[in-house]
Amino acid sequence: MTGLPAPSAPPTWRADGANLVVHADNAEYLATLPDAAFTMIYVDPPFNTGRAQRRQQTTMVRAVDGAGDRVGFKGLSYSTVKGMLASYDDAFEDYWDFLVPRLAEAWRLLADDGTLYLHLDYREVHYAKVMLDVLFGRDCFLNEIIWAYDYGARAKRRWPAKHDNILVYVKNPSAYYFNSDEVDREPYMAPGLVTAEKAALGKLPTDVWWHTIVSPTGREKTGYPTQKPEGLLRRAVAASSRKDDWVLDFFAGSGTLGAVAGKLGRRFVCVDRNPQAIEVMRERLAPWT
Template sequence: MTTVVPPDQPGAGLIVAGESLALLAALPAACAGLVYADPPFNTGSRRDGFRLRTVRDAAGARRGFAGASYRSDRTDVACFDDSFGDYTGWLRPRLEETRRILAAHGTLYLHVDPRESHYCKVLLDELFGRECFLNEVIWAYDYGARSSSRWPAKHDVILVYARTAGGHHFDLEEVERIPYMAPGLQTSERAARGKTPTDVWWHTIVPTNSRERTGYPTQKPLGILRRIVAASSRPADLVVDWCAGSGTTGAAAQELGRRFLLCDSSPGAIAVMRRRLGDAVPVTELV
């Protein structure tokens, strides 16, 4: 097996093309200050990603400023089958290895679907200990299909666990403040300063026409990962993402000067991360 040596310079990263469990097994114990994982959600369907590029075209069907015509070109980027017969059985060995590689002050953020979150929490309580549970973060957004037969599902769940009960790193002062929902009830100084986020995060998804958009089907917003990395990692820490997808964790770590290690088994994901993070971030393959 290829030996995986984590980067040692602030802001430096490494992309690993390979299976997540193999990567985790190749890493030394207690090497990571933060692990964020956004594994497939077990939706039972195929996930397809694409990018839209709008260009001026006299024959285009879309009309814009001053009557100009445009067309939208779609480029397919990556896809994968999101279905597991035994989801928690697939997760268990990866979470066991995740706990092993976390430093004593480290934290795990596991990003999952609400349909699976309760099973995942029971599993994490077993592996990490209930005393290490920190938060069930709700990421709420307003996008996607509507339903007339139930409340429309518009949130994800992020389960947060410490490696050591009471010993984890967490610094709210490093997190960008957000506006008060009722600023008129605050003093002018408090309203101007804003407040620190709670465990419910209102944040838009990455729009299809956004410059941030990579086209990867499950891309998460940079703002979400920036908040996680800022609050739960120290400047010298290694940040690991073993289902890295579009590389958002790496982009946040790079921006904040953290070392990072990204892994994905999808060639499409590796290609997206190469483009997004640049040639300065090397790619290695597990063999």
């Protein structure tokens, strides 16, 4: 998949406009979007698995109250917490200088009833929880979702790591949208312990989601290396947005959020700077763009 040009002037988003696949640097493009435009934002950034990132910071963290450093729980500022965490891990600062400004933009772009889903793994999630407590406010933490799967190599000297973490934060803990009636239900693990009616209906998922990876031979497979399964994002989109609401993914990769949003009647913006991702998304999301 080659031959795509470098990013040109990205399209302008309009509330009454079309779904968008945007080839751009997300830090630059997010700054062009208006406040409170999205009901749900899903972020699946690089996981920092190499533990050494060297990225230049392109934007400054914006203070939520409009002035000075963002003050979070117990009066701790962003810079104070950042310094404390960096003292424990010398790879921390480079990665989070890259990611935190984008998460601050996510806060700005969320509607008052909006929700952020931040998808990471065990290497970074503990740092992310502290940082989001500062950026959003500790009372805005809603859930930590564990996506459990079963594939890949088997470690023999430790417990094999077979899950990702998804941190869920809301813009306003008194006003966020969540509709469990729209979420797919699961079989009871012990159906004999509930009534036949309940067993037939199934139960709502908990904060542990058992879901297989994208099948290498399935119709959903695009060939993009970090593709996430549609079933995983369907729960988040169904619960945290309504029909015709706008949803955003600014590390969009293969465009799974856009595909799910299109099928569920939501409107979407998918942003990525990788030409291969744009090529995959333009084909995959053609029915809705």
